[in-house]
Every structure is written in structure tokens, then in C-alpha cells.
Ligand SMILES: O=C(O)COP(=O)(O)O
């Protein structure tokens with residue numbers, strides 16, 4: 001079985017603009033200075049809780065647990081609607097259709113919480129491809145713990161899979177799960193691709209189906 005599991009933010013979708021808007025709505029409401037889109041990009045990858053912690057640090061707030069919980073709740077109310085400024089990366093939809101035609105089964109493993117994950121998948125028509133989904137709050141553990149990735153694999157009934165992601169967290173997760181990793185280089189990583197452990201790298205989704213084809217031809221040979 002050819003199984004491919006995807007990360008979401010920075011991999012399938014560029015969600016930073018909507019996360020940026022939600023963060024700044026919270027900060028404005030609190031009378032605090034705004035953060036930049038670039039800063040927001042750097043805060044994505046470990047889930048909404050960590051994004052809010054990093055946002056608090058950026059504007060000089062102490063990471064007090066009660067304050068954090070209050071601001072996270074506010075952030076989630078601003079982020080829960082339909083994505084307005086989020087886009088699917090170029091070539092994603094064609095690549096997924098080609099992978100499906102190649103007989104691949106597909107799943108999703110993200111640190112984004114479940115409610116906005118479901119909304120985004122449906123909004124962009126990605127839900128029809130994903131046979132199994134693990135979000136940041138599906139299990140007690142989240143990436144870089146390998147448990148969510150293994151959970152998706154089990155749900156898909158896959159014995160082996162290729163993981164596709166954009167960040168340091170994804171590289172670490174795939175390593176922990178002993179799963180081969182394809183790095184999408186145009187997402188939110190902060191580390192140079194050469195310094196991030198990966199088995200494959202690609203900079204445009206047009207290139208993924210061929211890469212997947214070669215990977216499974218080799219391991220199933
Ligand atoms: O919500 C986040 O911080 C990251 O989500 P991702 O795991 O889809 O990159």
C-alpha cells in the first residue's frame with residue numbers, strides 16, 4: 001500500500017495570514033502592539049497554544065498560565081471562522097488528484113486544533129482525500145511526539161507511509177516515528193533545508209507525485 005501523510009499549515013495551506021489577523025485582533029483588543037506576518041510565520045508549527053505563548057513573549061507579556069488561557073480562548077474565537085486569507089499552495093490540488101489516481105491512500109497529521117482543521121479541510125475540498133486525520137488535540141500527545149503520526153497510520157490501515165511536512169517539528173516527528181520524510185521547502189521552516197534531516201525535498205507540488213512514485217517503487221521493489 002502506498003500511504004502518504006501530510007502536515008497542514010505551511011505544507012498544504014498557507015494559513016499564516018489568517019493566524020496573523022487573529023493574533024492581532026487579540027493584541028488590539030488588549031491594547032497591545034501588533035506583531036508582523038513574518039513573526040507569525042515563525043510562531044506556527046507547535047499548535048495554537050505555543051503560537052499564543054510566542055505572541056505573548058513577542059509583546060513583552062509574561063507567560064502567566066491564566067493569562068495564556070484567556071488569550072488563547074480569545075484567539076480561538078477569532079480563528080474559528082471560514083478561512084478568508086488562507087490559500088492552498090500552488091499545485092496541491094493537482095498533486096493530490098494525481099496521488100489518488102496512482103492508488104495512494106492519504107492522511108493528515110497537524111498540530112492545528114481539530115475544529116479549525118476540519119473547517120479548513122472542508123473549505124478547500126481537501127477532506128475528500130484524507131482517509132484519517134490527527135489534529136493537535138486529537139490525542140494527549142502532539143508532534144514532535146510520534147504518537148499522532150502512528151495514530152493516522154493505524155487509522156489508514158497502513159504498514160508504512162511517507163510523511164510530507166514543512167518544518168523542524170515535522171522532521172523531528174518523522175524521525176521519532178522512523179518514517180521517511182519529504183520536506184516542502186516553501187513553508188514555515190527556520191532552518192536551512194541542508195540542516196534539517198529529510199529523505200526528500202521539493203519546492204513545488206508538481207514534483208511530489210513523481211517523488212512518491214520513485215519512493216514506493218524503491219521500497220516495494
Ligand atoms: O497550528 C500549528 O501551529 C501548526 O500546524 P501544522 O502542524 O499543520 O504545521
Ligand SMILES: [Mg+2]
Nearest residue numbers: 007009010166
Ligand atoms: Mg507545518
